[in-house]
Amino acid sequence: MLFPTLTPNAPDLADAITVGDDRLSREDLVGAATAVAERIGGAHTLAVLARPSIDTVLAIAGCLIAGVAAVPVPPDSGARELDHILTDSGAQAWLGAAPDDPALPVIPVRRYARSWHRHPEPPETSTALILYTSGTTGLPKGVPISRRAIAAGLDALADAWQWTADDALAHGLPLFHVHGLILGVLGPLRRGGRLIHTVKPRPENYAAAMDLGASMFFGVPTVWTRVSTDEAAAQRLSSARLLVSGSAPLPVPVFDRIHALTGHEIVERYGMTETMITVSTRADGERRPGWVGLPLTGVETRIREGDNDLPHDGETVGDLHVRGPMMSSGYLNQPAKSAESWLADGFFATGDVAVVDPDGMHRIVGRRATDLIKSGGYRIGAGEIETVLLGHPAVDEVAVIGVPDDDLGQRIVAYVVGDRVPDAELIDHVTTELSHHKRPREIRFVDGLPRNAMGKVQKKLLD
Incomplete structure (x- = not known):
């Protein structure tokens, strides 16, 4: 089962979900999300305006229970981007909040409705989410992510980070990407622990999450940079179990300042929308500043120049390819672009360049198009x-x-x-x-x- 916490027999937890000052018990989460699932039965794809709110969590959870593909939409999407996402994904309606003058029908999320109907578990190969890439080189591309891929990705991270039901995860990340949504919301739902979403990823909000019992923190490098300049807030995080950084390279000086202030060596990891997380440092292993770690359980990597494998000597720069059970199988409605990146032998050509040392530690040099310089x-x-x-x-x-x-x-x-x-x-x-x-x-x-x-x-x- 993908999310045992979304079943009526799941053990209750008084503060399973906290978003800002809003809280929801696990019992209320299950009852309200199941009521959402009842309302959307028969749909195939629904758009969710992914604001940081309890209603967004209920909309996503309702889709997961019902087996309906959810399309998390950035709340600040421009008109052209919004039209593209809705058209490309085939979304039939908005679930929950909607933009002004929505082009689609709106299905409300009724926070206080309850249902305890048991829904059959959807097929593991079915699409759970359609996420859209950041669109830095054109309109964003849709990436369908299956239930099986989500399970494999979250379980591999649980192994690497020793993530259990005893953890309370705190972060303030957007809910329309892998980092904030799959890891940051679906992770606690699969593990059975608590989620504390701070709405804004400010140092003072992260520090305040310690009063709620937070044990793990997620942030992008910009967040950790701000925390590192707020000595009082940083020191509050000293008693956390794990600090994790991703979505962009973490500057080594920030790693060092956080270590000096908190005693923590930040866990770094590497992933993409198309692959989820494939490489990470481990809770029980070496955390080398500037390096993103080892392949997760079930993941293979290689660095190449053309069709030739390059040595793992810690110096040679090559194109990074990854293969693992948490990967998507292609872009939505774009077979030609899919064929460029999903290779015949099952590897995904990331477009990033990297070096790998003899112990298997990976360092990401950057994007081939912008970070590999031939001089x-x-x-x-x-x-x-x-x-x-x-x-x-x-x-x-x-x-x-x-x-x-x-x-x-x-x-x-x-x-x-x-x-x-x-x-x-x-x-x-x-x-x-x-x-x-x-x-x-x-x-x-x-x-x-x-x-x-x-x-x-x-x-x-x-x-």
């Missing part, structure tokens, strides 16, 4: 240059890209947010720690870096 005949990862620059006291944020150059092929350029020190000071700082050919040829100071909703820097908007 002067060398293959250079932007990420390692960014990590070194972040170690300079004048640098608050940085993004490194390659720009066309007649002589070098690509010239390394660093966009820096911080104190405007002389360019040579930052360039020399890099050459003291990395090979000479990895130094930036140009420093461009900016007021901020363009980011998407998950905090990822959108490098295609630079230059």
Whole structure:
């Protein structure tokens, strides 16, 4: 069974779900979500405006009980993106809250309705969710995720993170991506533990979650950066069991500051909408700053250049491919794009470049399109240059890209947010720690870096 906590015989828990100041017991969660399932019986696909609320949790849970595919929609979607998601997914109606002037019928979520009808478990191969990618290179692509994939992914993380029903998970992440929804909501539903959603991922809200008994915290690097600058809030997290970071690379200086303030070495992990989480450091293993860990149980990885496997020597950069039971099987309505990424031997070509050391530890260099720089005949990862620059006291944020150059092929350029020190000071700082050919040829100071909703820097908007 995918979610034993969503059955009438599940043990009650007075504060199973907390969203801001709103709480729901497990008994009320099951009764209300089952009432939702009764209302949507016979539907195949429903859109859910994924605001951080109890109603959103009930809408998703109701779909899971009824075997209806849910399409979590970002609340801030623009008109063009919204129309694309609704049309592409084939959503029949909105479940719960809806935008102004909705183009589809609206099915209300009645918070205080209750049903104890037992629904048969849907087939494990059926689609539970259709998530949409961040759309940084065009309109977002739909990714159908099966119930079996969700179970495999969450169970592999439970093994890696020693995640049990005794854990109370706290986070303030959006509820329309893998991180905040599948890991952050469905994880507690599968494990049987509590969920504390802070609505906003602010340091003071994370600190306050400790008063509610939080033991695990999820955050993107931007969240952990803010926590690391709030000493009082950070120190409140010292007694938590596990701090986890994902969705973008965690800067090494942030890892180090959190460790100094809390005693915790943050668990880093790697995944995508198409694959969920495939690589992670472990609760009982080494947590090396800047590295995302080992393949999860059931996962295989490889790094390649063309059709050739590359050595796991901790230095050689190659295209990262992954294969595992938590992967989706293709993009919705896009067979050609699916064939480009889902390879004939079952591996998924991530589009990321990485290095793997002899022990199997993975370090993500970045996206091939924007983070692999070919300069002067060398293959250079932007990420390692960014990590070194972040170690300079004048640098608050940085993004490194390659720009066309007649002589070098690509010239390394660093966009820096911080104190405007002389360019040579930052360039020399890099050459003291990395090979000479990895130094930036140009420093461009900016007021901020363009980011998407998950905090990822959108490098295609630079230059």
